[in-house]
Amino acid sequence: MNQPFHGKTFGKSVKRSEDGRFLRGKGRYVDDVILPGQAYAAFVRSPFAHARIENIDVSAALAMPGVQRVVLGQDMVEAGLPPLPCGWMIHSSNGEPMKVGVRRALAVDAARYVGEPVALVIADTRDLARDAAEAVQVDYADLSIAGQMPDALAPGAVQIHDDIPGNLAFDWEIGNRAAVDTAFASAAVTVPLSLENNRLVPNAIEPRAINAHWDAVDEKLTLYMTHQNPIGIRMFLAAHYQLAAEHKLRVVSPDVGGGFGSKAPNYPEEVAVAFAAKLVDRPVKWTADRTEAFLTDAHGRDHLSDAELALDAHGRFLALRVDTRANVGAYLSASASLVPTYMYATMLSGQYVIPAIHARVRAVYTNTCPVDAYRGAGRPEAAYLIERIVNVAAETMGIDQAEIRRRNFIRQFPYQTPVVYEYDSGDYEKTLDAALELADYSGFEARKAESADRGKLRGIGVSAYVEACGIGPSAKLAALGGGAGMWDSAEVRVHPAGTVEVLSGAHSHGQGHQTTFAQLVADRFGIPFENISVVQGDTDRIQAGTGTYGSRASVGMSAALRACDQIIAKGKLIASHILGVDADRVDFEDGIFLSKDSNSTLSFGEMAYAAHMAAAFPTTEIEPGLVATSFFDPPNFTYPAGIYVCEVEIDPGTGVVDVVSFAAADDFGFVANPMIVEGQVHGGMTQGIGQALWEHARYDAESGQLVTASYMDYGMPRAGSVPNYNLVFSSTPSPVNPLGMKGCGEAGAIGAPPAVINAICNALDVRHVEMPATPEKIWKLCAEKGVL
Numbered sequence: 001m002n003q004p005f006h007g008k009t010f011g012k013s014v015k016r017s018e019d020g021r022f023l024r025g026k027g028r029y030v031d032d033v034i035l036p037g038q039a040y041a042a043f044v045r046s047p048f049a050h051a052r053i054e055n056i057d058v059s060a061a062l063a064m065p066g067v068q069r070v071v072l073g074q075d076m077v078e079a080g081l082p083p084l085p086c087g088w089m090i091h092s093s094n095g096e097p098m099k100v101g102v103r104r105a106l107a108v109d110a111a112r113y114v115g116e117p118v119a120l121v122i123a124d125t126r127d128l129a130r131d132a133a134e135a136v137q138v139d140y141a142d143l144s145i146a147g148q149m150p151d152a153l154a155p156g157a158v159q160i161h162d163d164i165p166g167n168l169a170f171d172w173e174i175g176n177r178a179a180v181d182t183a184f185a186s187a188a189v190t191v192p193l194s195l196e197n198n199r200l201v202p203n204a205i206e207p208r209a210i211n212a213h214w215d216a217v218d219e220k221l222t223l224y225m226t227h228q229n230p231i232g233i234r235m236f237l238a239a240h241y242q243l244a245a246e247h248k249l250r251v252v253s254p255d256v257g258g259g260f261g262s263k264a265p266n267y268p269e270e271v272a273v274a275f276a277a278k279l280v281d282r283p284v285k286w287t288a289d290r291t292e293a294f295l296t297d298a299h300g301r302d303h304l305s306d307a308e309l310a311l312d313a314h315g316r317f318l319a320l321r322v323d324t325r326a327n328v329g330a331y332l333s334a335s336a337s338l339v340p341t342y343m344y345a346t347m348l349s350g351q352y353v354i355p356a357i358h359a360r361v362r363a364v365y366t367n368t369c370p371v372d373a374y375r376g377a378g379r380p381e382a383a384y385l386i387e388r389i390v391n392v393a394a395e396t397m398g399i400d401q402a403e404i405r406r407r408n409f410i411r412q413f414p415y416q417t418p419v420v421y422e423y424d425s426g427d428y429e430k431t432l433d434a435a436l437e438l439a440d441y442s443g444f445e446a447r448k449a450e451s452a453d454r455g456k457l458r459g460i461g462v463s464a465y466v467e468a469c470g471i472g473p474s475a476k477l478a479a480l481g482g483g484a485g486m487w488d489s490a491e492v493r494v495h496p497a498g499t500v501e502v503l504s505g506a507h508s509h510g511q512g513h514q515t516t517f518a519q520l521v522a523d524r525f526g527i528p529f530e531n532i533s534v535v536q537g538d539t540d541r542i543q544a545g546t547g548t549y550g551s552r553a554s555v556g557m558s559a560a561l562r563a564c565d566q567i568i569a570k571g572k573l574i575a576s577h578i579l580g581v582d583a584d585r586v587d588f589e590d591g592i593f594l595s596k597d598s599n600s601t602l603s604f605g606e607m608a609y610a611a612h613m614a615a616a617f618p619t620t621e622i623e624p625g626l627v628a629t630s631f632f633d634p635p636n637f638t639y640p641a642g643i644y645v646c647e648v649e650i651d652p653g654t655g656v657v658d659v660v661s662f663a664a665a666d667d668f669g670f671v672a673n674p675m676i677v678e679g680q681v682h683g684g685m686t687q688g689i690g691q692a693l694w695e696h697a698r699y700d701a702e703s704g705q706l707v708t709a710s711y712m713d714y715g716m717p718r719a720g721s722v723p724n725y726n727l728v729f730s731s732t733p734s735p736v737n738p739l740g741m742k743g744c745g746e747a748g749a750i751g752a753p754p755a756v757i758n759a760i761c762n763a764l765d766v767r768h769v770e771m772p773a774t775p776e777k778i779w780k781l782c783a784e785k786g787v788l
């Protein structure tokens with residue numbers, strides 16, 4: 001590809017144009033949408049983790065004045081609605097396709113996790129709907145549960161789905177087992193490590209919500225819903241459920257208050273509400289409360305892994321073997337088969353040359369909320385595993401934790417790992433040096449001594465992460481089992497006045513696209529930033545796209561750049577007529593078309609006006625109007641990478657871990673808006689520190705109740721509990737898109753957990769501590785080691 005496009009404002013910390021409305025409380029979210037005749041929905045949810053549904057009596061609920069209807073799973077079955085789909089086919093190593101437990105939008109025969117929707121009540125007000133939901137009498141026969149891993153895999157475990165013995169969705173492998181075994185046989189050192197990646201709750205500020213309206217006159221279904229991929233979900237709702245034909249189905253995702261992956265799946269509640277709206281001929285709205293969010297937003301992570309690293313006598317990596325059990329919950333959610341396979345095991349090479357890798361992944365059903373993508377989706381689990389085992393290896397061999405990484409870095413790009421991916425670009429050693437300098441790595445011993453004087457244990461932890469973003473090309477994904485195209489589209493409409501609308505298939509849920517897409521277009525056209533509006537999230541306005549996840553805005557932005565370039569090419573033709581010169585003698589710079597041979601010029605605005613006043617050029621040669629569309633399918637993923645250095649101070653008397661400093665050097669390729677990117681990294685790091693220190697979605701082993709289902713029990717990070725982050729960008733441009741961008745959205749959540757745990761292990765001089773490293777756990781360790 002050519003040199004990446006850079007501009008005057010693109011690459012600068014332009015203030016976010018969306019923040020005016022957010023700061024004034026004027027954001028427009030789904031719950032703000034109130035339609036004429038609005039009705040409200042509430043769900044009846046299973047209080048049991050595993051129960052047979054014997055009878056549902058709706059008479060008391062229906063007798064309440066203002067209650068419109070109670071919808072049951074059976075109604076949906078009779079209407080011919082299929083079960084929920086799981087999007088990505090994985091085959092077990094014996095060739096069998098994955099086993100998908102039947103999941104209905106409303107449970108029919110049995111409920112399999114606490115909070116599973118069983119019935120839907122529609123009423124005139126939200127409170128009435130909730131009261132009526134409590135009046136629905138469901139007779140359950142409580143069954144025993146398979147609530148945890150690894151118990152759910154044990155012989156004789158309770159079977160969750162009748163047709164899935166052993167609770168195993170798939171038993172998949174990747175890499176070369178024989179090569180790994182050979183390497184282990186000749187290794188100087190082998191380092192085993194077993195670890196858990198704790199289950200998390202996504203906790204978007206805006207809970208899931210939908211407002212569904214069936215217009216019986218136009219026979220059109222309009223769904224306002226908070227989602228990361230409005231165009232994609234429309235396709236599902238039309239093609240899979242046939243709720244309406246695609247051209248008669250409109251999905252609008254207005255402002256979205258955080259997604260982190262949890263607003264990418266197709267959920268039962270949204271299907272049920274859309275279905276119900278067609279029955280009652282009134283718009284139906286449902287907004288989850290926080291308890292529903294805890295119980296039913298797809299959870300993240302939840303792996304148990306046994307790993308082993310083989311090294312030669314110089315600390316060079318020879319081979320890695322991994323055996324992971326991934327908890328998928330009671331049902332396979334939309335991308336639940338993809339996350340622990342092609343988004344996890346394929347990242348196990350990390351930033352290192354590891355000649356042989358083998359990973360086995362078993363996806364395990366349990367009586368818990370389904371697990372799906374959550375900020376990083378598989379890549380944090382991979383980075384945590386490899387970055388922990390590398391530190392244990394360093395400790396075992398007496399090599400400094402930065403040095404062992406330096407010895408093993410990939411130095412040649414592109415680099416084909418033994419597990420699918422071909423990394424496009426990077427300079428890991430340069431990034432390491434930048435991080436170590438920022439962290440004052442060499443000054444650590446002095447700081448440790450100073451902490452010790454105050455009775456505190458100080459530790460330092462390094463982590464290196466790499467992830468696969470951008471997601472493409474479509475053909476490669478199809479070869480791996482994915483059905484969907486992973487391109488994105490943009491349409492650029494230039495008005496006669498020279499103002500511009502950019503319609504993008506990417507979708508912002510807090511990332512600031514309204515600003516960054518406008519920066520790009522302003523620079524490309526040489527027109528004021530204020531003259532551009534960015535339109536996203538409405539399928540009646542956006543032709544096509546595949547949404548935002550996987551830090552992939554580079555794909556939508558590249559489409560926007562290409563559409564701009566089509567406009568400029570056409571503008572040159574128009575300008576050649578007006579300026580009276582050959583088209584190849586017209587340049588375009590800074591918003592001005594100019595003749596290479598004379599002083600004559602035409603501004604972008606004048607050209608836009610002329611494009612709509614067709615007298616300015618022969619319409620036999622050039623069509624009037626100024627609209628361009630581009631579909632961009634990247635030739636490869638992008639591979640953002642970074643090095644994080646965390647310092648903690650531990651109070652052995654209380655077990656409290658204080659993250660005292662956090663330095664990060666990230667290679668995101670070209671950075672469109674450093675302020676916005678820093679904000680995203682801060683958020684990701686805070687989520688990563690949250691996972692390392694406090695967050696844990698815990699189910700009671702006997703009852704299958706989520707015991708951390710509120711902010712009283714689930715430890716969220718707070719602004720006061722994280723340090724001021726020290727960031728530096730250490731960029732190498734990606735060659736796979738015309739902007740040189742790689743993506744930044746997930747980095748912090750991937751790199752932070754191992755950096756924190758490495759620092760804690762360093763401080764306490766222990767081999768491993770499981771996340772979350774709560775004060776109780778740390779205090780006990782301190783007591784055991786006698787440092788109290």
Ligand code: SMO
Pocket residue numbers: 228259260261262264373374375376377548549550551
């Ligand atoms: S977990 Mo992200 O929306 O790929």
